[in-house]
Amino acid sequence: MTRLNARIPEGPLAEKWTAYKSGSKLVNPNNKRKLDIIVIGTGLAGASAAASLGQLGYNVKVFCYQDTPRRAHSIAAQGGINAAKNYPNDGDSAYRLFYDTIKGGDYRAREANVYRLAQVSNQIIDLCVAQGVPFAREYSGLLTNRSFGGAQVSRTFYARGQTGQQLLLGAYSALSRQIAAGTVKLYNRRDVLDMVLVDGKARGIIARNLVTGEIERHAAHAVVLANGGYGNVFFLSTNAMGSNVTPAWSAYRKGAMFANPSFTQIHPTCIPVHGDAQSKLTLMSESLRNDGRIWVPAKMKDVEKLRNKEIKPSDIAEADRDYYLERRYPAFGNLVPRDVASRAAKERCDAGFGVGSTGVAVFLDFADAIKRKGHDAIDSLYGNLFQMYEQIVAESPYETPMMIYPAVHYTMGGLWVDYELMTTIPGLYAIGECNFSDHGANRLGASALMQGLADGYFVLPYTIGNYLANEIHTPRFDTASSEFNLAAQAVTDRLQQIKNSGGKESVDNFHRRLGKIMWEYCGMARNDAGLTEALYQITELRHEYSRGVKIPGRLDEYNPEVEKACRVADFIELGELMVRDAQQRRESCGGHFREEYQTSEGEALRNDDEFAFVGAWEYRGRDVAAELHREELQFNEIKLSQRSYK
Amino acid sequence: MNFTLKIWRQKNVTAKGEMVSYDVSGISPDSSFFEMLDTLNQKLITTDGDPVAFDHDCREGICGTCSLYINGRPHGPVKGVTTCQLHMRAFKDGDTIFIEPWRAKAFPVVRDLVVDRSALDKIIQAGGYVSVNTGGVPDANTIPVPKEKSDAAFDAATCIGCGACVAACSNAAAMLFIGAKVSHLALLPQGRVEAAKRVQNMVACMDELGFGNCSNTYACESDCPKGISVTNIARMNREFLGAKLFSEKEKVIKESL
């Protein structure tokens, strides 16, 4: 029988959160001072949680691998943040936001969590505005909204193309205020390498000081993971270079279950790969699809001429262009959800109609929009994105269509958490992208920022109190205890082992190889044979890695190769689990597309009878297959249906 | 493309550093500057060399982590981009490229090209925020903000905190960085409430940290990857003088229960 209990409060969906808050235990202000909380990560979720918990009076220690909390990769989110404010009076409501999120996630998310997310979304906007986040405004001085990522209402608040940056700076400023007040202590340039459990509860962490290489021990009454997503398992992704799974993975190895690891989002509008030296991919905001039209040539001879640079894209007549999204999905056109748009691009490129020097790109054309709205209007909407594109590709989107191709962007999977955002380890919480909870098998645009901030500002500060209320008699922990000794020793041994393994190949090489396997077999489309092959290749890679990887320099100094070595070791293990998860899920849903399970028109075919569950994996040991647990998903409010965007 | 690189190498904060010369070859003009350095590092790793440490993270020009002083300019020769968005096509084949860390007393070198910019965090901690708590705030639309003000605030708020302004300044001053934050918040009604206190605290903190003074050369604006204008410095000066001259003496109020 499953060990998973989501602990969803009783009562009607719309009243669960209120009921929970009314019934949860509180911690007296005098006792909060005696309680320590560790927060790992300073993105939207981590920074907002640390700031809010510090403000409540807890002693917070916050960790980030960056030199300052303001650099966490939430900063790169461009498009916007959803909220059910209904300011435009177009029929939005908490229920509709909830409904869209569940449907967009292809019915693989938990109703209660998503409804709560929709409920608190409005509070986020209020708080961010009060913090001074400069959201876009009308001439009236009031906030403006846009429709985003295929939503049929305008519920997205945005700050030009830099919404993530502005929201993160808001959370960072709140965090800075608490640091100045002394309630939060910042540990920057730290990698968190292990969790410490005492009597089965999360009681601390082992961190490596990236400047000195020192192994540090930190104890607390509860630990909050907010270390983001694991898209870098693909080597090339839109994640930051340092984004990693290590803190979450160390929790997994200590018993926290990892849910739906194979659910990755491939974002349709990224700048295509230029060559072998490519180190990361750059996302162009999805908002571009509001005005840009996606196409490839309809005739193979035009494809060839383009590739040989005999003609320019603009030379191809309207009738010879295949606006394949508009053709296949007349109702939504270019605004279909991300997974659908990505797969459609892959389908065209696989069929040989791709453009660009590599043949793996499609056009995103603004010529019509410029004609319709004027150059200036397009410039004010997308000017900074066009500029960014031009810097990277050296072509102006005003003159020639952009070229785009899908890239790994977000991971819906993550540590399994219950309604309180607690993992299967008591006292260990996971918030933001590093948990699995709200996006099902596919995340809608402008929902990641919403979830990160909802978790950090408005959910965790309540739910963690319910746990800590029982911990007020627990004294501060001694980091010289045997549990800490063991964990610290294990980390030191592991680092020594990697350092002394004495291979010839660099960490980056291994990472690149892993990425190729993942992208090939566990990317936009998956099939059983491919996944079996991937499993074999990754296991081989893991063995090879443990036999030897080349690490220059020393452990007790600033050494980026050591950082990467630990991260890549974890990515290899994670890759294996992702493949297993993709293999066990014999259906297609959202970002998970199994070629064996598709409709006659090539759309994802869900199997609700057998797979309407969350697949949570339990670690069984390094060379033992992980064990799958199922949390059956109950849909009481929403009737499951085939997603259709036609 | 082939390049000769002259790179600052320094083991740690106390060690003596020096410029060391390296050659890289076969670089694609479409490579980013960091991909070029990645190529160098991979070569160094496989030949038992010591790879060059440099700060980088998002590689899309928004996180502000990257910090190279390239050929006498922070973030290199192209205007309005960070180092990670600099592409090798901006250089000529065979060029010699000088790569140095940001230089300022307030930014000690951690290793090679990596510097410690926590001084900028300290300035923000001194007051770069609106003192609101989570919860208990009014509905977002009860605070109207004139669009022009909101846009100007946004322009200032795009600062990515990379420190290029300090690196470019002949006096290693941080005035553009703090001017941007002071302006962002002073322009908005939400930030107006504690504007006088904020600017004084932030300036005092900046002075303590050992940054230089502004001599209005505007190198900061010219090399800011986000094009933040020096009008923000003027606004800060105005805010500061107004606060110093006209704010009332602070009263200590004891809140007894």
Added chain:
Amino acid sequence: MYSSITKKVLMALPGLFLVTFLCVHLGINLMLLKNDGGRAFSEAATFMGTNPVIKVAEIVLFAGFLLHIAFGLIVSGQNRSARPVAYARSNSSDTSFFSKYMFHTGIIVFIFLALHFCDFYFIKIGLVAPPTGIAVHDFYSRTLLLFSTPWYSLFYIVSFIVLGIHLNHAIQSAFQTLGWNHSKYTDAVKVIGSVYSVAIAAGFSIVPIYVLFFLN
């Protein structure tokens, strides 16, 4: 200690005062061009030397000089120590070249000022004896004598070109420091500042050129 902005303001305000003083000084100098044997010039000089309001202004002027120079030195010292390790490759940011050399141009102007005081002001207050044959208050003859020496005239002209360079940056810089920056007016301030600095350099240089080449 004053904050960095206060220090800059304490440089900018006296600086602006000195800028207006230059205008007055130039007006008097230009009277030398009047072909009246120096009568107008001497009258003005006497007025400047005796009027009680001017006497007070003189004190303010000297205080201004001292403040400007003192804070200039302090600020420059701090600026130097803010970057203990210099760049190997010198800065090539797009800035006006001379704006980075305000300290250096200031030093040259200061040297000129010292010499100028020896030649005129110290004689007036009796610290230095006038050259033989010239009365203590006969500034007209004194000026003509000095400017008829080509090296002195050359030094004088160079000094004012340097001062012009100093002013070109200083005027708009003072406005910026005081926070007087406005999207409508700042460009005008910059243009007027540049025109003013050229006018000062040219205006002061006319006199020695006139004396050297056109008098006699």
